[in-house]
Amino acid sequence: MNVLEINQLTKKFGDYTAVDHLSLSVQEGEIFGFLGPNGAGKSTTIHIAASLLSATKGEISIMGRNIAKHGRFAKGAIGFVPQDLAIYENMTAYENVHFFAGLYGLRGAELKRSVMEALEFVGLSDRQGGFPKNFSGGMKRRLNIACAIAHKPKLIIMDEPTVGIDPQSRSYILNSVKKLNRMGSTIIYTSHYMEEVEEICSRIAIIDHGKIIAEGTKAELKAIITNQKSISIAFRSTEGVPIDQLKSIVGVNAVEAAEQSINISSAVEINNLNRIIQLLVASGAEIRGVEAKEPSLETVFLTLTGRTLRDE
Numbered sequence: 001m002n003v004l005e006i007n008q009l010t011k012k013f014g015d016y017t018a019v020d021h022l023s024l025s026v027q028e029g030e031i032f033g034f035l036g037p038n039g040a041g042k043s044t045t046i047h048i049a050a051s052l053l054s055a056t057k058g059e060i061s062i063m064g065r066n067i068a069k070h071g072r073f074a075k076g077a078i079g080f081v082p083q084d085l086a087i088y089e090n091m092t093a094y095e096n097v098h099f100f101a102g103l104y105g106l107r108g109a110e111l112k113r114s115v116m117e118a119l120e121f122v123g124l125s126d127r128q129g130g131f132p133k134n135f136s137g138g139m140k141r142r143l144n145i146a147c148a149i150a151h152k153p154k155l156i157i158m159d160e161p162t163v164g165i166d167p168q169s170r171s172y173i174l175n176s177v178k179k180l181n182r183m184g185s186t187i188i189y190t191s192h193y194m195e196e197v198e199e200i201c202s203r204i205a206i207i208d209h210g211k212i213i214a215e216g217t218k219a220e221l222k223a224i225i226t227n228q229k230s231i232s233i234a235f236r237s238t239e240g241v242p243i244d245q246l247k248s249i250v251g252v253n254a255v256e257a258a259e260q261s262i263n264i265s266s267a268v269e270i271n272n273l274n275r276i277i278q279l280l281v282a283s284g285a286e287i288r289g290v291e292a293k294e295p296s297l298e299t300v301f302l303t304l305t306g307r308t309l310r311d312e
């Protein structure tokens, strides 16, 4: 069964089209990754799916019911973890979760039990009486998650839940996502960190400029680029590296530059490595290493759009 179905969704802000005839479906039991650079339209799409924003055009159904007609049902079926923390600093951790779970109609002993279970789940039960202002960034993110899951929603939508936190909290959150999924929730996970999406998601949609540009399992997405190789070259500094000239070498499809490295996506059948190295040596760039890399979702994105996921 499809837990979420989006059909030809369009959202305009004035003249600007943030989401452009976007369709996708998420099946029960999936961890579905929604991957795209900043500004691609991920948040707008999931805000509409969570009934927090209205669509300009298109239809959305949750477990077969149109959200425009079954608003109450749709809201109860979804747990939404927003990108910007939605917690009250002047309420304790317990009171925060209690407040949000109460909004979903839980009452009495069931409400108390659900609040404690959610706090336990995110590892904050021993801090239930603490105020978020005394919490670390990672703890606040975990509390944000507890607020969204206490009512045991069928579908949990997470909008970049690991932005700006330390690696330990990030790994805690990623493990929690997997555990929630094992416990029966379907998850939509949006991110512009492709490593996270590769690690936890069973199916992925890549979005750019409000449109889905590729969709499938990791293997299916990588199959798009089996005719591509990825070469990573390290430098002391990439200043002065002739990027435009590299792009004009036969076979090269895209070049992505960071401070001390460049990634080149190039056609497998064309042996242009000599030409690439010659050009770099002639430019005076100090090469520190050359490595052929396994294609990643980053390579898929780079190949499809000519841009990197991160520098938008």
Ligand SMILES: Nc1ncnc2c1ncn2[C@@H]1O[C@H](COP(=O)(O)OP(=O)(O)OP(=O)(O)O)[C@@H](O)[C@H]1O
Pocket: 013, 016, 018, 036, 037, 038, 039, 040, 041, 042, 043, 044, 045, 160, 192
């Ligand atoms: N309320 C608004 N008014 C005008 N433009 C908006 C509004 N909300 C979003 N946009 C624009 O719509 C586009 C898509 O934004 P959205 O937040 O959905 O992207 P995103 O993929 O979630 O990126 P991010 O990771 O930065 O949140 C952006 O160009 C953004 O500036």
